[in-house]
Amino acid sequence: MIVSLIAAVDEHGGIGRNGRMPWRLSDDLKHFRALTLGHHVLMGRKTYATVAGRLPGRKLLVLSHNPAFRADDALVFASFEAALAEAQAAGEDELFVIGGAEVFARALPLAQRFYLTRVNTVADCDVFFPAFDMGQWKLLSQQDFAAGGKNDHDFTIFELARKG
Ligand SMILES: NC(=O)c1ccc[n+]([C@@H]2O[C@H](COP(=O)([O-])OP(=O)(O)OC[C@H]3O[C@@H](n4cnc5c(N)ncnc54)[C@H](OP(=O)(O)O)[C@@H]3O)[C@@H](O)[C@H]2O)c1
Incomplete structure (x- = not known):
């Protein structure tokens, strides 16, 4: 099983504001859906609050330190390792980490x-998004999208693979 990150980041590395995504990018959501459909997706409890009930066709894994936390459409884990072990045991080939x-x-x-x-x-x-070294990543593909319609801004989707 490989672990993949999927994130939308602004020019200052920002990913969220007031508990929400601060933009509407319809074509990016379509790309997110196409990639993650049929896979396990792992997220923190606050991100889950923004997507609960809206990611059908995926196995949702949520992290929380609160042993009383329950989620209707997700499995809850107290550690990153336990969530990874669940996806691995289920035969997942690509686990998507979706934030925060x-x-x-x-x-x-x-x-x-x-x-x-x-x-x-x-x-x-x-x-x-945490600081990361772009030098450790090799560009596999790049696709540009223009603002307009249901895309609030211009954006580019990069597919990167770890070097070495
Ligand atoms: N642009 C993007 O790509 C993107 C993606 C995802 C989210 N977002 C945005 O980011 C914001 C939410 O992110 P966030 O960073 O504030 O919160 P988050 O990571 O979604 O959730 C944080 C919570 O997850 C739990 N948690 C995290 N790591 C854990 C671990 N190792 N073990 C056990 N529990 C763990 C804890 O829950 P407990 O407090 O219950 O212990 C923690 O308080 C929202 O604005 C959202 O819209 C943006």
């Missing part, structure tokens, strides 16, 4: 693939 900040930071050293959407804006975010 702390979960991205925990997964980054293990990740083999990184689906990075660079959003051409500064969205005054209060949550940021």
Whole structure:
């Protein structure tokens, strides 16, 4: 099983504001759906609050330190390792880590693939993607999208693979 990151990041590394995604990018959501459908997706409890009930066709794994936390459409784990073990035991080939900040930071050293959407804006975010070294990643593909319609901003989707 490989671990993949999938994130949309603004020009300052921002990923969220007031508990939400601070933009609407319809084509990026379509890309997210196409990639993750049929797979396990791992997220923190706050990200789950924003997607609960909206990611059918995927196995949702949620991290929380709160032993009383329950989720209707997700399995809850107290540690990153326990969630990984669940996906592995289920025969997953690619686990998608979908945020937020702390979960991205925990997964980054293990990740083999990184689906990075660079959003051409500064969205005054209060949550940021962790610092990472672009030199450790090889570009596999790049696709540009223009603002307009249901895309609030120009953005580029990069598919990256860890070097070496
Ligand atoms: N742009 C993007 O690609 C993207 C992606 C995802 C999210 N977001 C945005 O980011 C924001 C949410 O992210 P966030 O960083 O604030 O929160 P988060 O990572 O979604 O959730 C944090 C919570 O997850 C639990 N958690 C995290 N790591 C854990 C671990 N190792 N073991 C056990 N529990 C763990 C804890 O829950 P407990 O407090 O219950 O213990 C922690 O408080 C929102 O604004 C969202 O819209 C953006």
